[in-house]
Amino acid sequence: MIERLAIIGVGLIGGSLARALREAGAVGQVVGCGRGLANLQRARELGVVDLITQDPAESVTGADMVFVSVPLGAMRGVFEAIRDRLEPAAVVTDGGSVKGSVVADALGVFGGVPPCLVPGHPIAGTEHSGVEASLADLYRGRRVILTPLPETDADALARVTAMWETCGAEVTCMSVAHHDEVLAATSHLPHMLAFGLVDALARMRENDEIFRYAAGGFRDFTRIASSNPVMWRDICLANREALSAMLARFGIEMTDLAESIRRADGERLLAIFERAKAARDRYVDASRID
Amino acid sequence: MIERLAIIGVGLIGGSLARALREAGAVGQVVGCGRGLANLQRARELGVVDLITQDPAESVTGADMVFVSVPLGAMRGVFEAIRDRLEPAAVVTDGGSVKGSVVADALGVFGGVPPCLVPGHPIAGTEHSGVEASLADLYRGRRVILTPLPETDADALARVTAMWETCGAEVTCMSVAHHDEVLAATSHLPHMLAFGLVDALARMRENDEIFRYAAGGFRDFTRIASSNPVMWRDICLANREALSAMLARFGIEMTDLAESIRRADGERLLAIFERAKAARDRYVDASRID
Ligand SMILES: NC(=O)c1ccc[n+]([C@@H]2O[C@H](COP(=O)([O-])OP(=O)(O)OC[C@H]3O[C@@H](n4cnc5c(N)ncnc54)[C@H](OP(=O)(O)O)[C@@H]3O)[C@@H](O)[C@H]2O)c1
Ligand SMILES: NC(=O)c1ccc[n+]([C@@H]2O[C@H](COP(=O)([O-])OP(=O)(O)OC[C@H]3O[C@@H](n4cnc5c(N)ncnc54)[C@H](OP(=O)(O)O)[C@@H]3O)[C@@H](O)[C@H]2O)c1
Structure with a gap:
């Protein structure tokens, strides 16, 4: 009490x-x-x-x-x-x-x-x-x-x-360090992607039209971009090192993905998507703590 | 009929x-x-x-x-x-x-x-x-x-x-070309980010532990990474050009963001997050067609 x-x-x-x-x-x-x-x-x-x-x-x-x-x-x-x-x-x-x-x-x-x-x-x-x-x-x-x-x-x-x-x-x-690394991966990086995506689209010429044709998946995907900007500025500054490392890791992944698309490498794309889907489906099952 | x-x-x-x-x-x-x-x-x-x-x-x-x-x-x-x-x-x-x-x-x-x-x-x-x-x-x-x-x-x-x-x-x-550009921005790019993020995390050493500490925002953010891999391979191959252009645009945005974090440029980070939040909130209000 x-x-x-x-x-x-x-x-x-x-x-x-x-x-x-x-x-x-x-x-x-x-x-x-x-x-x-x-x-x-x-x-x-x-x-x-x-x-x-x-x-x-x-x-x-x-x-x-x-x-x-x-x-x-x-x-x-x-x-x-x-x-x-x-x-x-x-x-x-x-x-x-x-x-x-x-x-x-x-x-x-x-x-x-x-x-x-x-x-x-x-x-x-x-x-x-x-x-x-x-x-x-x-x-x-x-x-x-x-x-x-x-x-x-x-x-x-x-x-x-x-x-x-x-x-x-x-x-x-x-530990403090482990917390900051894990959260950089599962929370801070996803927020950067959502903010970055919405900002990139908002800066395109016909941005109003673009948003008009976004579907439900987009709404869910970008929900976290509606978060408090001050809080997120502070998180970025406070977890600079771990977040920078995760951004770099993600950058390598996306370069690989973009290269596979440019090369029309369907096999490699399928492997990436299958691995991701399996991990996400496993996570959703495992993350219930009830 | x-x-x-x-x-x-x-x-x-x-x-x-x-x-x-x-x-x-x-x-x-x-x-x-x-x-x-x-x-x-x-x-x-x-x-x-x-x-x-x-x-x-x-x-x-x-x-x-x-x-x-x-x-x-x-x-x-x-x-x-x-x-x-x-x-x-x-x-x-x-x-x-x-x-x-x-x-x-x-x-x-x-x-x-x-x-x-x-x-x-x-x-x-x-x-x-x-x-x-x-x-x-x-x-x-x-x-x-x-x-x-x-x-x-x-x-x-x-x-x-x-x-x-x-x-x-x-x-x-x-037009066909306009459709493919708009969808590259609002659907195909977000799917690449979700697949790429989940795959990047799944490839990390302690990936099970990492997913364990993911919150609700992560679940929503990565929902689209549970989509059909074959369908998405085909979409990537079919919309290669427009999607590659969007990936490049997003890459520039993320380089800017990562640089701002590395430089601890709070002002610039706040500006990006505020612009994104405003656009996302506007989109959510505007996207109801009822
Ligand atoms: N939102 C999330 O999803 C989440 C999840 C886990 C942890 N957190 C953490 O929890 C903390 C709070 O986040 P939140 O989402 O609750 O934010 P919030 O809803 O904006 O609440 C923060 C509160 O702090 C007050 N505040 C701001 N600066 C202050 C200061 N200098 N002195 C005293 N009060 C001050 C604000 O009121 P005034 O402006 O009137 O002072 C506001 O009511 C943050 O550290 C965040 O990183 C957030
Ligand atoms: N899912 C979405 O969110 C979404 C949204 C808008 C548009 N689309 C588009 O809609 C189309 C279908 O997607 P979906 O989500 O409905 O996929 P789905 O649920 O997997 O359905 C596709 C169906 O096509 C059949 N099929 C696959 N290859 C075939 C072939 N060679 N000949 C005849 N049938 C074949 C499959 O059954 P069998 O394997 O038994 O043949 C399956 O029942 C795709 O072009 C996709 O790009 C999807």
């Missing part, structure tokens, strides 16, 4: 955590913190949070659990603001999509990784933003990756694990 | 047309033709077709409307088989995803574009194949592109237009 939860950044990710914990009756009071007053007021109206404040330092007063769910570029500033105001027994965790940068920010601000910090990342989301988009069951049946460090307090890790399990999620632990 | 409809290739596209016309009471008899007997028998069991045959020439006997919905690589063989057996009043149309190759196949077989041929392409589909996957409402609210040629008989065009409208589709006409 969490007595007082501080959510810094009451958007899709933070709002959904608050909703899930409330629905489970696993939290006493929720304090919401953000920059804009309108979003915070809406969060209170919706019953997602009880109290609101625009001051991160104030939000952590009396909180036994602090969840930081702002864009990655804002993490360091939040750490600075709360550093001297955390309760001695408080656990701090976050929902940032890259873990290396969050750990580096913590190092910079706290001068070492604080034992109370449990870096985390729920593998769930939608292309929508803000508290309006938050859902009580966003994390149900989904995975949450935690990347504890040698310094991390075992009790803090256990409390964060229990919190996510209460939301219906399955928790896995892995 | 169609008296007797021949569907050559009773899969997702052909089966869905038959179902839609039956449901509308707009067709007398439907003859299904394919290579495999099991699929044809299933089509008859499901009530999608009345009669079945493995001989294309036989299937067109007595048919006033012939719909060819086989993979593009099989189109020429079908044209050869039916050439001398078409009824004088028959209209022939197809559902192939590329129109230049279908017209070239017709030219090669008939020695000129036959006036009864109306090349077409329904902009609808799923990643599934075969008659089991066919749906009566696949074309409802979707677009169908027809690419009539100067030789095309006006009455044939009107009959094919009316057929698709009966299925709830909106019919547009454009």
